[in-house]
Amino acid sequence: MSILTHNVLVFQQTKNFSKNDFAIMDAQGQQVAHVETGGSALGRAFMGARELTVFDGPDNPLIQVKDTVTFGRDRMEILDGAGNPLASLVKRITFFKTRVTIELQGEQLDLQGNFIGFEFELVGPLGVMATVSREWSGMGNAFMGKSTYAVRLAENLTPPQRQAVIGSVLALDLIREKESRN
Numbered sequence: 001m002s003i004l005t006h007n008v009l010v011f012q013q014t015k016n017f018s019k020n021d022f023a024i025m026d027a028q029g030q031q032v033a034h035v036e037t038g039g040s041a042l043g044r045a046f047m048g049a050r051e052l053t054v055f056d057g058p059d060n061p062l063i064q065v066k067d068t069v070t071f072g073r074d075r076m077e078i079l080d081g082a083g084n085p086l087a088s089l090v091k092r093i094t095f096f097k098t099r100v101t102i103e104l105q106g107e108q109l110d111l112q113g114n115f116i117g118f119e120f121e122l123v124g125p126l127g128v129m130a131t132v133s134r135e136w137s138g139m140g141n142a143f144m145g146k147s148t149y150a151v152r153l154a155e156n157l158t159p160p161q162r163q164a165v166i167g168s169v170l171a172l173d174l175i176r177e178k179e180s181r182n
Helices: 042-048 139-143 159-181
Strands: 010-013 020-025 031-037 052-053 061-068 073-082 085-094 095-104 107-114 121-125 129-136 146-154
Touching: 010 159, 020 052, 031 073, 061 159, 073 159, 085 146, 095 159, 129 159, 146 159
Parallel strands: none
Antiparallel strands: 010 020, 010 146, 020 031, 031 052, 052 061, 061 073, 073 085, 085 095, 095 107, 107 121, 121 129, 129 146
C-alpha cells in the first residue's frame, strides 16, 4: 500500500553527523516508507543535508526535496519521484516572526503555528490540509537531537497535494536543522 493512501504518518528521525534520514510509519506503527539523505558526503559535512528523497518501497522514489542555494532566505523545491515540480517553499523574514509560504500548483499555502517547534498547520484556500505535531520519542532520542512527529493529512487531498505536503514537512525539517547549526 502506498504512503499516499494514509491520512496519518509518523516521521521518526534516524540522523547522524552527515545524514538526516527518516522512517515513515502509519498510525499502527508499520513502516510504509523511508527518507534518505542525498548529495555528496563532503557537501553534507560542510553544508548539512540539502537533498532528501522519500522512497515508497525499495528503489521507488516518490518525493524529492532539494534545498536551492540562495542568499537571504531559504528556498526549497519539492519534486515528484521523476523530478517533475510539485511545489516550492520559501521562508520569509518579516517583522517579529518568520513566515513560510508554499506555492502548490498555483495555490498558496501558509504555515500557521510554530514550525521550529513542529506544532503547526498547513492551510490552503480550502482550509486545513495537514496538521503536524511533535511526539515524544524518548529521552535518549531527545538528547541526540532526533525527533518524531505526526502528520495528519486531510482526507480530500489529491496524490500530488499529498506529495507536496509531505515534501513540505521534510523541507521544514531541513530549515530547522540549518537553523540549529547556525
